[in-house]
Amino acid sequence: MEKEKKILYSGMQATNTLTLGNYLGALKNWVNMYEEYECFFGVMDLHSLTVRQNPAEFRKNARSLYALYVAAGLDPEKNCVYYQSHVPTHAQLAWILNCFTYMGELNRMTQFKDKSAKHADNINAGLFTYPVLMAADILLYQADVVPVGADQMQHLEITRDIAERFNNLYGDVFTIPEPYIAKAGAKIMSLQEPTKKMSKSDENPNATILLLDDKDTIIRKFKRAVTDSDTVVRFDEEEKPGVSNLMSIYRCVTGKTYEEIEKEFDGKGYGDFKMAVGEAVATELEPLHKRYDELMKEKSFIDKCIKENDEKAYYFSNKTLRKVHKKVGLTELIR
Ligand code: TYM
Numbered sequence: 001m002e003k004e005k006k007i008l009y010s011g012m013q014a015t016n017t018l019t020l021g022n023y024l025g026a027l028k029n030w031v032n033m034y035e036e037y038e039c040f041f042g043v044m045d046l047h048s049l050t051v052r053q054n055p056a057e058f059r060k061n062a063r064s065l066y067a068l069y070v071a072a073g074l075d076p077e078k079n080c081v082y083y084q085s086h087v088p089t090h091a092q093l094a095w096i097l098n099c100f101t102y103m104g105e106l107n108r109m110t111q112f113k114d115k116s117a118k119h120a121d122n123i124n125a126g127l128f129t130y131p132v133l134m135a136a137d138i139l140l141y142q143a144d145v146v147p148v149g150a151d152q153m154q155h156l157e158i159t160r161d162i163a164e165r166f167n168n169l170y171g172d173v174f175t176i177p178e179p180y181i182a183k184a185g186a187k188i189m190s191l192q193e194p195t196k197k198m199s200k201s202d203e204n205p206n207a208t209i210l211l212l213d214d215k216d217t218i219i220r221k222f223k224r225a226v227t228d229s230d231t232v233v234r235f236d237e238e239e240k241p242g243v244s245n246l247m248s249i250y251r252c253v254t255g256k257t258y259e260e261i262e263k264e265f266d267g268k269g270y271g272d273f274k275m276a277v278g279e280a281v282a283t284e285l286e287p288l289h290k291r292y293d294e295l296m297k298e299k300s301f302i303d304k305c306i307k308e309n310d311e312k313a314y315y316f317s318n319k320t321l322r323k324v325h326k327k328v329g330l331t332e333l334i335r
Pocket residue numbers: 009010011012013014021022023024025026044047133134137138146147148149150151152155185186187188189197198199
């Protein structure tokens with residue numbers, strides 16, 4: 001691959017709808033990256049299969065995720081936005097990298113431990129090798145940077161370890177990717193238990209703002225957000241995790257600094273503050289909702305983008321796969 005611009009790679013699982021955490025920690029930061037990087041963003045549907053899915057709903061969710069990417073401002077004509085499962089090189093490289101990854105390394109992954117505890121009746125091999133598929137995603141495109149939320153850091157580290165191990169054996173095959181963690185929004189917390197990350201799978205619906213929640217729901221959830229017995233709006237993650245989380249959300253959507261926010265709510269109670277955060281988030285999401293509704297009706301536009309970008313992703317990723325085949329000694333394809 002010719003490297004004029006550096007390469008950026010990221011993606012999200014196609015499970016349920018996105019949360020405000022996914023949006024502020026990842027998606028919102030992706031939309032202008034194409035100016036500086038050659039960007040690839042996947043709808044990570046193969047990863048979603050590690051948890052049992054209802055087929056019809058799953059297909060709908062993947063489509064909805066693609067539309068949400070675009071509605072949030074990710075231009076599929078400037079970024080390669082594609083479906084992971086449509087590009088066979090991902091599964092092919094993942095198999096090879098499985099043979100260069102140790103059980104001990106995978107055993108240490110906290111996401112594996114968390115998910116196995118949550119889905120004790122379905123601790124499948126895919127869940128265990130999940131990070132290897134993620135490494136394949138990233139390494140296939142020779143990505144220089146991978147923008148993710150803080151929770152994906154460990155997966156990025158194992159990706160780098162696998163790539164370095166492979167390069168040590170076979171020469172410079174893979175670019176070693178750098179994580180890119182946003183300064184604001186990298187870890188949005190639950191609105192009900194602010195020491196826990198906001199997550200799609202939270203059982204308490206008030207804990208999570210879903211990206212497609214309507215305005216009233218957003219405001220209601222913020223009004224119910226857990227704070228503390230104090231009354232001062234001040235950033236202190238240790239002592240005031242609930243208020244600090246709301247401040248960081250407010251900062252992401254308004255661009256104000258923590259100092260400015262503290263000043264704005266000086267002498268006002270938590271009620272006013274929560275209302276302002278709710279209003280600001282609802283206002284931020286309003287154009288996204290409108291565009292999303294339009295896109296879900298414009299079937300042919302999305303179909304065309306998926307087709308073109310699937311082909312582009314295959315073209316780029318196959319170059320790396322062919323190189324890997326050659327390096328490890330697999331016999332070349334006869335065409
Ligand atoms: P996923 O689908 O769990 O999350 C997508 C992105 O959202 C970020 N995120 C958050 N950021 C801030 N606060 C939160 N509460 C929060 N919750 C989620 C995640 O860090 C992530 O950036 N394994 C990946 C998907 C993936 C991938 C890849 C990512 C598959 N292959 C290759 C990058 C490169 C995942 O589960 O993300």
